[in-house]
Every structure is written in structure tokens, then in C-alpha cells.
Amino acid sequence: MGIKQVKVDVNELTIGMFISGLDRPWSQTPFPLQGFYLRDLGEINQLKALCNYVYIDIEKGRGPIAANLKTVAPVAKKAPNARERVSSFTEPVAALKIQRGLYREVEPLQREVKKARQLHQKVYGAVVEVMDQLEKNQFDGLSLGETKRVASEMVDSVLRNPDALTWLSRVQEKDEYTYSHAVRSSVWAILFGRHIGLPKRDLDVLAMGVLLKDVGKVQLDVDLLAKADRSAEEEHRYETFVELGCEILRKTPGVEPRVISVVKTHCERLNGSGFPQGLSGDKIPLLGKIAGIVTSYDYVTNPRGSRHPIAPSKAVGKLYELRNIQFQEELVVEFIRAIGLYPTGTLVELSTGEVAVVVEQNFERRLKPRVIVVLDAYKQPLDEYLLLDLSEDDKRKQELLDSGKKSRYEIEKIEIARDLEPGSYDVDISGIRDHYLMKNEKKGLMGLLSRLTTRT
Numbered sequence: 001m002g003i004k005q006v007k008v009d010v011n012e013l014t015i016g017m018f019i020s021g022l023d024r025p026w027s028q029t030p031f032p033l034q035g036f037y038l039r040d041l042g043e044i045n046q047l048k049a050l051c052n053y054v055y056i057d058i059e060k061g062r063g064p065i066a067a068n069l070k071t072v073a074p075v076a077k078k079a080p081n082a083r084e085r086v087s088s089f090t091e092p093v094a095a096l097k098i099q100r101g102l103y104r105e106v107e108p109l110q111r112e113v114k115k116a117r118q119l120h121q122k123v124y125g126a127v128v129e130v131m132d133q134l135e136k137n138q139f140d141g142l143s144l145g146e147t148k149r150v151a152s153e154m155v156d157s158v159l160r161n162p163d164a165l166t167w168l169s170r171v172q173e174k175d176e177y178t179y180s181h182a183v184r185s186s187v188w189a190i191l192f193g194r195h196i197g198l199p200k201r202d203l204d205v206l207a208m209g210v211l212l213k214d215v216g217k218v219q220l221d222v223d224l225l226a227k228a229d230r231s232a233e234e235e236h237r238y239e240t241f242v243e244l245g246c247e248i249l250r251k252t253p254g255v256e257p258r259v260i261s262v263v264k265t266h267c268e269r270l271n272g273s274g275f276p277q278g279l280s281g282d283k284i285p286l287l288g289k290i291a292g293i294v295t296s297y298d299y300v301t302n303p304r305g306s307r308h309p310i311a312p313s314k315a316v317g318k319l320y321e322l323r324n325i326q327f328q329e330e331l332v333v334e335f336i337r338a339i340g341l342y343p344t345g346t347l348v349e350l351s352t353g354e355v356a357v358v359v360e361q362n363f364e365r366r367l368k369p370r371v372i373v374v375l376d377a378y379k380q381p382l383d384e385y386l387l388l389d390l391s392e393d394d395k396r397k398q399e400l401l402d403s404g405k406k407s408r409y410e411i412e413k414i415e416i417a418r419d420l421e422p423g424s425y426d427v428d429i430s431g432i433r434d435h436y437l438m439k440n441e442k443k444g445l446m447g448l449l450s451r452l453t454t455r456t
Contacts, residue, residue, distance in 0.1 A: 093270075096328075107160035147211060151204060158194055191338055192338045206262060264276070265287075353377030
């Protein structure tokens with residue numbers, strides 16, 4: 001019997017191949033089936049982010065180029081830093097209790113974004129006010145009532161429509177890094193918690209804890225916070241921000257212990273390499289584990305002192321490399337499922353060569369979001385923005401193929417070829433956001449006027 005399965009480097013994958021095996025268990029990846037055909041470039045990009053090599057069935061699908069039929073060695077990885085050098089975590093951890101579909105009702109984006117705009121400013125205002133009070137050493141009169149209210153309102157907004165606040169937090173305004181990082185991380189945390197079905201009460205605690213996780217930094221020197229390469233002594237001094245923050249919150253009326261627990265454990269890591277206590281495994285509470293993942297993801301996508309954040313797929317890849325080392329594997333996989341490979345606001349290049357911005361998620365098909373095309377295949381600005389629903393476009397073209405009206409040579413399915421580093425092209429992301437949301441708002445208003453005119 002001839003060869004059926006061939007080991008292939010992920011960089012050699014092409015559409016039409018049948019993936020029959022991975023270099024890790026299926027349960028450790030976002031892929032729902034143990035065997036599937038590669039249908040688009042988005043799936044190839046996802047495999048590249050999560051695997052070094054895969055196995056393909058050359059009887060069921062396309063095979064590689066003859067020269068590449070030999071076994072391919074895994075891609076060499078960059079040497080880990082001091083914290084990453086600690087061995088993988090091998091002790092059993094409690095399985096994640098996931099309630100999929102707990103929050104099914106979704107408010108239309110254009111309706112929710114009106115509330116989210118106002119809420120975003122309230123959130124920033126609350127965090128800034130707390131930081132200002134602490135910087136002035138006004139510890140005794142510190143009140144977190146407004147912060148608690150806006151944290152709960154953030155949860156309500158994300159439950160109604162996950163895209164609204166994500167849009168606003170993805171577009172980085174001119175705010176101090178610590179403030180914007182806290183708000184973005186909190187949005188990621190609520191989005192993640194929504195995905196796995198955490199109760200509303202837990203989401204409120206999580207949002208509040210992540211918003212306040214850095215309050216201890218107000219007692220540290222600004223130069224120390226901004227320093228990229230700290231000495232061992234400086235790093236030890238930096239890490240005290242966690243305990244300093246917990247001490248502040250313990251003295252603050254109305255802060256419940258579980259919120260302080262999120263702050264205290266968001267820097268702990270699965271294998272015991274974190275701080276301040278060096279906790280490992282299930283000694284770290286679930287909300288602390290989630291806070292650690294979302295905080296690390298946001299640090300990678302929006303590094304301090306960097307003019308531009310990195311592409312989301314690269315951030316996901318870095319996070320995935322730390323699964324079962326710094327972060328619980330199941331949680332990492334579910335986080336990737338929650339945010340998708342192309343979060344709202346991501347700059348992407350299409351298979352046509354055009355450049356687009358992801359403006360709204362498709363929660364049924366994460367790799368097929370709505371995008372606005374802004375640059376043509378020659379990377380020149382379009383005279384008019386083009387809204388493209390990749391899922392609907394794919395469905396329409398597939399129907400033409402299934403009906404026999406068109407052959408596969410007559411139809412070009414449009415895929416996301418890759419995400420781009422923000423700033424790769426002169427594209428005004430916030431302007432695209434406003435254009436899309438305003439267009440939907442006008443469409444809704446015109447529809448209402450039309451119905452009123454018809455009735456009269």
C-alpha cells in the first residue's frame with residue numbers, strides 16, 4: 001500500500017489539502033474536527049500561528065510538491081527568556097467548565113456603539129480619576145464607586161454586542177499607556193468571559209479587577225515603568241506594584257476580596273514562574289488566570305513605547321507558544337476562539353491583493369468577517385470605500401458553483417491572505433470605524449423614514 005499521510009511544514013500548505021493530523025492533540029487547538037479540508041487562506045494562517053507542521057492525506061486532498069514529500073523538520077523557535085526557561089507544567093489542572101451560547105442575544109452594532117462611545121469615555125474618566133487621586137497620595141478619600149459602576153456597564157455592553165467596545169478599544173487614542181492598557185485588557189477579559197459563559201457576577205468582578213490591576217504602579221518611578229531592560233534589582237522593585245496595588249485596594253471601602261484576588265494573581269503563571277507568590281496550577285484562581293492571559297495578549301499587541309502594535313496573528317502565535325508553560329492550555333485555546341484571528345479593527349490583505357479593515361465579526365465563521373476595502377491591489381486608495389461581507393460573498397459564490405451556473409475557474413473566492421502590522425499603510429482606522437458606523441446609522445434612519453412615509 002502506498003503512502004497516504006505526509007508530514008508537511010505549515011509554510012508549504014495550500015488550499016485543497018486534507019489535514020489529517022497536527023503536531024499536537026486536536027483538543028489543544030481551536031479546530032473542531034479531527035480532519036478537514038483547507039478551504040481558505042485564513043485557515044492556513046491559523047495553522048501557521050498554532051503549529052510547526054501537520055500531516056496531510058494525499059488520497060483525500062491535494063499533495064505537496066514532489067520535492068517536499070520528505071519529512072520536514074519543525075521550525076526553529078527563538079530562545080526563551082529567563083521566565084520562559086522554566087519547564088512546562090505537567091500537573092493536572094481542573095477542566096474548564098464552558099457554557100457555550102449562554103449569551104445569544106446580540107444588539108445591532110450601530111445601536112450598541114452609541115452607548116459604547118459614551119461608556120468608553122466614562123471608563124477612561126473613572127480610571128484616570130483613580131490614578132490622579134493615588135498620584136496625589138489621596139489614599140484615605142479614595143472612592144471606587146464610579147469605577148465599579150462603569151465596569152459593570154462594560155460587561156453589559158459586551159454581552160449585548162462584543163464588537164462595540166472592541167472597536168473603541170482597538171483604536172488607540174492619545175491616552176497614557178497604563179490607562180489605555182487597563183481598558184483594552186478589561187474589554188478582552190469580558191469578551192473572553194462572555195465566550196466561555198461566565199456568570200454576570202463573575203464578569204463584573206473580572207472587569208473591575210483588570211481595570212484596577214495596575215493601581216500600584218502610581219507608587220513607582222515613571223522611568224522604572226518605562227525601562228525596557230531592567231536589572232534584577234530593578235525587576236524586583238517593579239514587581240512590587242502588585243502588592244502595592246492590593247494594599248491600596250484593601251484600604252479602600254467597598255472593594256470586595258475577589259476583585260483584590262484578580263489584582264494579586266494576574267501576574268502569576270501556570271508553571272510557578274510568575275509573581276508575587278510564585279503560585280502554580282490551580283492555586284491560581286480562574287479569574288486570575290484569565291486576567292493573566294488578556295494582560296499578556298495586550299502587552300504583546302500594544303507594547304509600551306512602540307509606535308505601532310503588532311499583527312494579532314503574531315500575538316496569538318506568541319501566546320500559543322506559552323500554553324501549558326505560563327498559561328493553561330485550554331484557556332489559551334478558548335481565548336483564541338473568543339477573539340478570532342482577526343479582531344475588529346485589524347488591517348488585513350485580501351487574496352486579491354487589496355487592503356481592508358475588519359469592521360464586524362461573523363461569530364459563526366470567524367475567518368469570514370465583514371471588511372471595508374480601502375486600498376486596491378496596487379495599494380492605492382480607493383475613490384470610495386467598499387463594504388464586503390466575506391461570509392455572504394463566499395456563500396453566494398458557492399451557490400453558483402453548486403448549481404453549475406459557474407465553474408471554479410470562473411469564480412474567485414476572496415479570502416484574508418494575512419493580517420498586517422498596524423501602520424503598514426496610511427489607513428485611518430478611526431475614520432474607517434466612523435464611516436462604517438455612520439453608514440449603518442444612516443441606513444437604519446432611512447429605513448425608518450421609508451416605513452413612516454409608506455404608512456402615511
